[in-house]
Amino acid sequence: MHAREQGTESRWIEWAILVLGLAGVVAIWLPFAGVSPIDAWRLMSSQAAYTFTSRELGPISAMFMAVILSFFLAPLVSLAQLSRCLGRPCSIWERRIHTAAALIAIAGCLALLVVCVKEGVIERGPYFMGSPVAVFVALGIVAGVLVLWRRVAKRHTEHSAECLLIGAYIGGVATSSAFATYYLGPTEAVAGFTCVVYAVSLWRRVREAKA
Numbered sequence: 001m002h003a004r005e006q007g008t009e010s011r012w013i014e015w016a017i018l019v020l021g022l023a024g025v026v027a028i029w030l031p032f033a034g035v036s037p038i039d040a041w042r043l044m045s046s047q048a049a050y051t052f053t054s055r056e057l058g059p060i061s062a063m064f065m066a067v068i069l070s071f072f073l074a075p076l077v078s079l080a081q082l083s084r085c086l087g088r089p090c091s092i093w094e095r096r097i098h099t100a101a102a103l104i105a106i107a108g109c110l111a112l113l114v115v116c117v118k119e120g121v122i123e124r125g126p127y128f129m130g131s132p133v134a135v136f137v138a139l140g141i142v143a144g145v146l147v148l149w150r151r152v153a154k155r156h157t158e159h160s161a162e163c164l165l166i167g168a169y170i171g172g173v174a175t176s177s178a179f180a181t182y183y184l185g186p187t188e189a190v191a192g193f194t195c196v197v198y199a200v201s202l203w204r205r206v207r208e209a210k211a
Contacts, residue, residue: 024074066108070172
């Protein structure tokens with residue numbers, strides 16, 4: 001009876017993580033609140049065309065777009081969480097997509113953080129708008145995500161892709177916030193709440209991998 005109660009409680013926790021974690025999906029659209037989807041697409045397309053064709057802004061834009069990808073991992077995390085709630089494990093192709101998207105986002109985070117360290121600590125550059133302390137904290141988070149993923153992958157490969165996906169989101173939000181510490185808005189606030197929810201989920205996945 002006790003084991004049955006624990007199982008019911010665990011399912012309720014997983015459903016709560018799914019519902020609360022949907023805040024990450026909402027955070028994606030907050031910057032475009034009050035803007036039509038067509039206007040938002042035109043704005044993003046024109047800005048991307050300008051920055052990617054610029055010799056000076058191109059590399060920075062590529063790094064930052066990889067970091068922005070972290071925010072778009074939220075729907076993937078929610079789908080993976082829904083599969084968990086329904087008792088359906090993610091397929092091998094889903095796990096490969098999760099791993100590829102997460103690794104691209106983490107690579108962008110590491111590249112952008114290196115630029116931030118150079119401009120914020122070694123020399124003051126035109127791109128860095130954050131705090132050096134926040135940058136080193138974000139760098140530690142991203143490095144911790146990779147170490148944690150490595151340890152989980154050795155013990156339980158089924159959980160490794162999901163852990164990496166969740167960790168990449170947390171690392172991406174941390175990197176974005178560190179890059180523009182003094183210009184944070186509602187998007188980062190909602191994403192920060194999502195990170196807390198995802199951190200609980202990540203802790204549960206790591207605990208399951210150890211069991």
